Amino acid sequence: MKKFLFLLIFLGSVALFAQDNLTYQRPPEEIASLVEAPLTPLVTFSPDKQWMILLERSDYPSIEQLSRPELRIAGMRLNPDNFGPSRGNNFIGVKAKKLSGGSELEIKNLPAEVQLGSPGFSPDSKKLAVLNYKANEIELWVIDMATLTASKISERKINNTMGGAYAWLSDSQHLIFTAVPTNLKPLPAKSRVPTGPIVEENLGRRAPSRTYQDLMKNPYDEAGFDYYTTSDLVLKKLNAEEKIISESAIHYNFSPSPDGKLVLIETIQRPYSYLVPVYNFPKLVNVIDINGKLVNDVAATPLTDYIPTGFNATQREPRGHGWRSDKPATLYWIHAQDGGDPKTNADIRDKVYTWDFPFKTEPQELISLPLRYSRITWGNDQVAWVYERWTSDRKERVYAVNPSTKTKKVIFDRNYEDNYSNPGIVVTAPNEFGRNALLINKDNTVFLTGTGASPQGDFPFLDKMDLNTGKTTRLWRCQAPYYESVVSLLDPKKVTFVTSRESNTENPNYYIRTAGSNKTTQATSFPHPYPQIKDVKKQVLQYKRSDGVELTANLYLPQGYKKEDGPLPGLVWAYPREFKSADAASQVQGSPHTFTRLSWGGPIYWVTQGYAVLDNAAMPIVGEGDKEPNDTYIEQLVASAQAVVDYAASLGVLDPSRVGVGGHSYGAFMTANLLAHSNIFKAGIARSGAYNRTLTPFGFQAEERTYWQAPDVYYNMSPFSFADKVKTPILFIHGEADNNSGTFPIQTERFYNAVKGHGGTARYIVLPYESHGYAAKESILHTLWEMNRWLETYVKSANKQAKK
Numbered sequence: 001m002k003k004f005l006f007l008l009i010f011l012g013s014v015a016l017f018a019q020d021n022l023t024y025q026r027p028p029e030e031i032a033s034l035v036e037a038p039l040t041p042l043v044t045f046s047p048d049k050q051w052m053i054l055l056e057r058s059d060y061p062s063i064e065q066l067s068r069p070e071l072r073i074a075g076m077r078l079n080p081d082n083f084g085p086s087r088g089n090n091f092i093g094v095k096a097k098k099l100s101g102g103s104e105l106e107i108k109n110l111p112a113e114v115q116l117g118s119p120g121f122s123p124d125s126k127k128l129a130v131l132n133y134k135a136n137e138i139e140l141w142v143i144d145m146a147t148l149t150a151s152k153i154s155e156r157k158i159n160n161t162m163g164g165a166y167a168w169l170s171d172s173q174h175l176i177f178t179a180v181p182t183n184l185k186p187l188p189a190k191s192r193v194p195t196g197p198i199v200e201e202n203l204g205r206r207a208p209s210r211t212y213q214d215l216m217k218n219p220y221d222e223a224g225f226d227y228y229t230t231s232d233l234v235l236k237k238l239n240a241e242e243k244i245i246s247e248s249a250i251h252y253n254f255s256p257s258p259d260g261k262l263v264l265i266e267t268i269q270r271p272y273s274y275l276v277p278v279y280n281f282p283k284l285v286n287v288i289d290i291n292g293k294l295v296n297d298v299a300a301t302p303l304t305d306y307i308p309t310g311f312n313a314t315q316r317e318p319r320g321h322g323w324r325s326d327k328p329a330t331l332y333w334i335h336a337q338d339g340g341d342p343k344t345n346a347d348i349r350d351k352v353y354t355w356d357f358p359f360k361t362e363p364q365e366l367i368s369l370p371l372r373y374s375r376i377t378w379g380n381d382q383v384a385w386v387y388e389r390w391t392s393d394r395k396e397r398v399y400a401v402n403p404s405t406k407t408k409k410v411i412f413d414r415n416y417e418d419n420y421s422n423p424g425i426v427v428t429a430p431n432e433f434g435r436n437a438l439l440i441n442k443d444n445t446v447f448l449t450g451t452g453a454s455p456q457g458d459f460p461f462l463d464k465m466d467l468n469t470g471k472t473t474r475l476w477r478c479q480a481p482y483y484e485s486v487v488s489l490l491d492p493k494k495v496t497f498v499t500s501r502e503s504n505t506e507n508p509n510y511y512i513r514t515a516g517s518n519k520t521t522q523a524t525s526f527p528h529p530y531p532q533i534k535d536v537k538k539q540v541l542q543y544k545r546s547d548g549v550e551l552t553a554n555l556y557l558p559q560g561y562k563k564e565d566g567p568l569p570g571l572v573w574a575y576p577r578e579f580k581s582a583d584a585a586s587q588v589q590g591s592p593h594t595f596t597r598l599s600w601g602g603p604i605y606w607v608t609q610g611y612a613v614l615d616n617a618a619m620p621i622v623g624e625g626d627k628e629p630n631d632t633y634i635e636q637l638v639a640s641a642q643a644v645v646d647y648a649a650s651l652g653v654l655d656p657s658r659v660g661v662g663g664h665s666y667g668a669f670m671t672a673n674l675l676a677h678s679n680i681f682k683a684g685i686a687r688s689g690a691y692n693r694t695l696t697p698f699g700f701q702a703e704e705r706t707y708w709q710a711p712d713v714y715y716n717m718s719p720f721s722f723a724d725k726v727k728t729p730i731l732f733i734h735g736e737a738d739n740n741s742g743t744f745p746i747q748t749e750r751f752y753n754a755v756k757g758h759g760g761t762a763r764y765i766v767l768p769y770e771s772h773g774y775a776a777k778e779s780i781l782h783t784l785w786e787m788n789r790w791l792e793t794y795v796k797s798a799n800k801q802a803k804k
Helices: 002-017 029-035 219-229 604-609 629-650 666-677 711-717 719-725 745-757 777-796 798-803
Strands: 042-045 051-057 071-073 076-079 091-098 116-121 127-133 138-144 149-152 166-168 174-179 231-237 242-249 251-256 262-268 283-289 294-301 319-323 330-336 350-356 364-369 372-378 384-390 395-401 408-415 428-430 436-438 445-450 461-466 472-477 483-491 496-502 509-514 520-522 537-544 550-557 568-573 577-579 612-615 620-622 654-664 683-687 730-735 762-767
Touching: 029 604, 029 777, 051 116, 071 219, 091 116, 116 166, 127 166, 138 174, 166 251, 174 251, 231 251, 242 251, 242 262, 262 319, 294 319, 294 330, 350 372, 364 384, 364 395, 372 436, 445 483, 483 509, 537 629, 550 604, 550 629, 568 629, 568 777, 577 629, 604 612, 604 777, 612 629, 620 629, 629 654, 629 666, 629 711, 654 666, 654 777, 654 798, 666 683, 666 719, 666 730, 683 777, 719 745, 730 745, 730 777, 745 762, 762 777, 777 798
Parallel strands: 568 612, 568 654, 577 620, 654 683, 683 730, 730 762
Antiparallel strands: 042 051, 051 091, 071 076, 116 127, 127 138, 138 149, 166 174, 174 231, 231 242, 251 262, 262 283, 283 294, 319 330, 330 350, 350 364, 372 384, 384 395, 395 408, 428 436, 445 461, 461 472, 483 496, 496 509, 509 520, 537 550, 550 612
16 A cells, blocks of 8 residues: 555656656747748848848747757857857848839849848948848849849858858948858868866956856867958959958957048957957957058957946947048047946046058047937037936936037937937938938038827927027927828928838838828738738736835737626736836826737737737836835835736736736746746746856846846845745747857746745756847747646636646
């Protein structure tokens, strides 16, 4: 009898804890058909605003494609067969259409197998360059817009390991591209016998770093990095000769000068690092001419593994070298004045310098900045806009600086968390060099476009701003029941522009309109991608948390649902955000008039299964004044979750006893904490999260403090610390090859084991070959199958289980 009892216990433990090795599963057809719906083309416009290019997007790759060889090195993921990135969706077709009207036009002579990427118009809009990705090489093709005919312009194999593999010169007749060296010998096989131990050493120097994936590990990785990233920089004249202008170097970045006579190149140098990614490696910055002759050694940057922690931290050395877009050949760069350390007291944080060709005089200071440099938009000799930011107080300031006199004035001084006060972004247009610069009208005005956030939701706008007085005039504003945003300004004199317009029932399409007129001309007629859910109801909810912070969530209800049908089981999907102001946290997010978009990772699929879906439910974490948001993370998180459930239940559409919660990445971290610290939900879904913050000790998300500065915060925010409290069923899903900083798969593995060890109900799914965002169709469909099974078992049927 004792043996029989032991056998029952043993078999029961196997049933509870054995691995469940499944083949890939498919969710209900209502969900699967939405995933497999044809994708709407991506649209881009020519610089002269004559052409629309419609790029047909590829379906999800197969798991077989994802399983092909991949080199994970120096923080990058490369395809060793074709010297390009290993992942990414390409375009499988391209068509052209005149903005003035007419039908979509086919492109002739495209390659037999079309896998296009990185489309880029020549400055004169007469040519369109694209990369074509093949199994064993990447090709450079050019489409002649006059004949709509494509041609491969070089036999050289493109090296796109660093991205940005080509650039047009201003004459529209030449391109520069990075090519695989022709004399490249095969990389020797890795010896299984090491030559010695791997040694790392630090001699008293501070070198904090966040957690990174795919770093170098040994000398063979260094050799592989050299092999795959080394390229020739080639100058090609269309339909004519080509020549190497920089041979056998690791071209991290390159940029031709606006006049097309010089090239700024940035090359990676040794020594490499096993602790930080490629962008921290030593670099040389040089200027060469288009014949390859060295013009000037601009800068040398060492290994920047010393950069302090903090969101305003940067390198000590000059950074961000580039060309002024409004001058023939003038360099600019930024140099930190506080050593790059935000903790150092300094009246001036950054200075911006310029240097005119032929670089014989001393560089000139353009502007000194009290905050950290953010970006610059060049205009002309009288104006450029310089942006600065500081994270801790969410400050943003924009200056109009005169590059000739070096005088400056503040245009905008605001809290960048305050979306209601966002003035928008300034409109740019190609100048005589084909480079984008401020579009300045003859009356010294510029255009601004923005999302138009308001208490009623987002209503995008087009403004005109007087540069002399700073006064703005509203030229156009989106009107309900549409969400319509400015995409491209066609004619600044007539103020004619292209918009993307959508509504709850109309999918996005492009329209042409003129300010001051209600007349529109439809430029595209893309069909509804999900006709099977076109009648799904959407509502933007506005409600309050117990501490008075105002919150929003997007509520989706099944087609044909009526309140008389009774409350529904629900799914709350969210991603927490940190704020330094309760007022900013209370602002309405998004628009009630947007089209229902589906993505592989979203929750809206479950309206087809009879759920009330609360997507993008606000979970603000606020820390005003000297307080840090995360000091009260758990209390605020639970209060926000309780508020959304209570409010939806008060509407009569949600059954509060049957609600699940889920999220991806930081949303997964949120989910685990809600299950550990509350009883609001019947089940949780946590995808690709991090659960033990001691494994990210130098900061995470918006937390700038280290573990040693705030150990209690790290402990209390880690659901791993409270694994014994997680008794609500939780589904874990994680990509086996997650390369996101901090969300190593071991995070889920250890947390799952901790929950299991304390008798919790949990399931752990590892998706082979998947990264932080899942790509393969099989993986995505299986993920949705797992999620649906979990919700059906523990949420929809929760009351039935309670009665058993």
